[in-house]
Amino acid sequence: MKNVQDQYRKGPWTEQEDILLVNFVHLFGDRRWDFVAKVSGLNRTGKSCRLRWVNYLHPGLKRGKMSPQEERLVLELHAKWGNRWSKIARKLPGRTDNEIKNYWRTHMRKKAQEKKRPMSPTSSSSNCCSSSMTTATTDQDTGGSNGNMNQECEDGYYSMDDIWREIDQSGANIIKPVKDIYYSEQSCYLNFTPPLTSPTWESSLESIWNMDAADESKMSSFAIDQFPLSFQHGRSSWSSLV
DNA sequence: AACGATATCAACCGCCATAGT
């Protein structure tokens, strides 16, 4: 017997999936993940879509190393709240709970290692960067803190910025979520006209057409004025941060 | 240059809370 869960795709997201998800989140907002997952035809669970959005695709996410200030804040807040990552993340705009969690993990590992082998005069010099915690480490490192950020692109890695750029530059072949959507700081208004020449979009539409009656009624319940009002972040905020 | 160790990051899993029926 095949588990229902097994029918869903797992593992790393592809560029196409990302584009698709971004577009459908623009359309339906970042709340109804199960619905977005179904309608987009992504063959992912709603949870998976949410995670991808929250941790990677959400506009306004900062990428790259934490600044010393951020690191200090993480330390402080963790001392205060413990492993309440999402709570801590809310105090660090642009950082996700996952990111902070990961950071803390490595941070704690370093610390544990230092405890294991207490400072010797020799080790302290070689260890200067990792000793007395990461704050010091990154204080030094972050001289050019974001130096490695663009490296990803050079390696052929497709950043969201690249995706956005491609969306912008390309013609009708690629879905253009943003051009037809007007965002303001307070709200966003939608005037979305799907480019039907996109194969991706077509296949997604197909999945919409193939929805059962229940889903269809759900779909129709999305009055135009209910469209993604929860989506507060315009693209400008994203690119200004990348 | 090769190899092992370590660090980093993305993604999944399981549990819990909450809203809807």
Place this chain on the structure above:
DNA sequence: AACTATGGCGGTTGATATCGT
């Protein structure tokens, strides 16, 4: 009130990158 579906959270794992020898 009980049940179900969904979303959110924290913990964990696995893949990849980077570093050190």
